[in-house]
Amino acid sequence: MKHRNLEILREHYISVPDFIVVDGKEELDLSFSKEELFAVRSSFEVEDNDENSFAGQFDTFLNINRRDVSFYIDKVKESYKKLNITNTASKVIVQEMIQSDYSGVIFTANPTGILNEMVPAPTAAPCIFAITGLSIS
Secondary structure: OHHHHHHHHHHOOOOOOOEEEEOOOOOOOOOOOOOOEEEEEEEEOOOEOOOOEOOOOOOOEEEEEHHHHHHHHHHHHHHHHHHOOOOOOEEEEEEEOOOOOOEEEEEOOOOOOOOOOOEEEEEOOOHHHHHHOOOOO
């Protein structure tokens, strides 16, 4: 799951914005951060593993105000219903939002079908452009 990969990065001293993982059983607690804006991201059990890759299938919301985080957690969880899979862990990452000049994503399997090829997709723009594939005019 995506949240586990973030934890691995931290364990290897790679800086990632602070985050919490919400599984729906506890009350939302944003005391881990003093920031006002967050990214609310999917971390669905079947999203990325050795057997499946559902990159881009679930919703991610960026620049979410602290007071609206709970609403967007629910929206992310709603997006899990797209695959019609039951009995799986549906967690959500709430992560401090950073405003960057550069961002990118990496596909660990080429989306054009060459599955043993990684494809980086960097952009000199805020992360919304890397995530959605939008361009700046």
